[in-house]
Amino acid sequence: MDKLALKEEFLRFMKPEAVLMDEPMKKHTSFKIGGPADLLLMPTSIEEIKRIIDICNIRKAPYFVMGNGSNLLVTDRGIRKVAIKIADNFNAVNIVGTKIIAQAGLLLSTLSNKALKESLSGLEFASGIPGTLGGAVAMNAGAYGGEMKNVITSCKVLDREGKIKILPIDEMEMGYRTSMVQTQHLIVLEVEMLLEKKDYSIIKDKVDELNMQRTTKQPLHLPSAGSVFKRPEGNYAGKLIQDCNLKGYRIGGAQVSELHSGFIVNVGNASAEDVINLIKHIQTEVKSKFNIQLQTEVKIMGEN
Structure with a gap:
């Protein structure tokens, strides 16, 4: 993929600040982790999104679509694709x-x-x-x-x-x-x-009640990608992880939250490798103790 040529093509109909090359993905994920994307585009209209897809298809440029990165872990080496970020600029x-x-x-x-x-x-x-x-x-x-x-x-x-x-x-x-x-x-x-x-x-009472539950039970003060694992049938990922005595367990800068064991939090310059290794460790421990294979809810993207 010739990212420089592609950038020039996108700049014909997009604003310069909406076409970023070699953009660190840690700026665009709630985990605050991730290497660079070859190109990051932030379209403002359906027409722009359609033109981006048409160009990617014609140029055979691989692409992926993201929102504000709240459920995304990008590897440390980054992504050799066009990242299409559909977020703040497209919110009418x-x-x-x-x-x-x-x-x-x-x-x-x-x-x-x-x-x-x-x-x-x-x-x-x-x-x-x-x-x-x-x-x-x-x-x-x-x-x-x-x-x-x-x-x-x-x-x-x-x-x-x-x-x-x-x-x-x-x-x-x-x-x-x-x-x-x-x-x-x-x-x-x-x-x-x-x-x-x-x-x-x-309605307001219900919203307040749910927000209070989130504030007291989830580590909202630390970078994370929300619940890391899908809920196993008939069980809860957080409880299984806690029952494996993994609450607070840490690899590098990645830690099983001390507030909610279903969350992995970035407690200090965590790398994607730290998080991935912690995910694998959790899966191994839960499988060993309960014979349940936890499936990730967070999306992991990028070069290994």
Whole structure:
């Protein structure tokens, strides 16, 4: 991939500050870890996203799509791809009655707050989730009994060939931490949601209650990527890890959180290698003690 030639091509229709070469990914992940991406693009419109995909396809340049990096671990050597960051620059939202149409780069926490202001219920669970709407749809994000699939009516997506499609919710194959967006490598552009009108104070009390639980039970003061492992059927990853006496266990700058064993936190200049080695150690210990193979929820990308 000729990244310099590609950069020049993208600069024909994107602002210079939205086309970054050899950009350290630690600046773009909640873990604050990661080597450089060959190119990092921050599109502002559907048309820009479509043109980026068309160019990547024509030039046979590998690419991947990310939100604000809240569920991403980039390896220390970085990524030899075009990273397309759909976040702050692509976050418009429109609310009409109980219907919300929002662009994929909108933060879930912002979306939840906007719903609250309109006395709309259904997104209370999302108030403290740090990811973008697009990422939340891709993995059917959920917490405290709520899931994205319960509020979505349809999604506008871009496929690998650069074609735009509208997918109704019953065609999106949304399950536990998965969806057609993820399995077919679609790009979420816009999401239509239908919420329920409720008393403002009832919604606000629920949001406050859930945020209090997060604040007291999760290590929000340290860089992390949220829950590292998927929930094993009939069990909880955090409890299994804690029962292996791994709470506080550390490799380099990566540590099993002392507040919530399902989190790995960056306690001091952790490398991606530190985190990956800690993940492997946890998996080995849990497998040995409980015969359960923990599967990662965090996405690991980049050169080994």
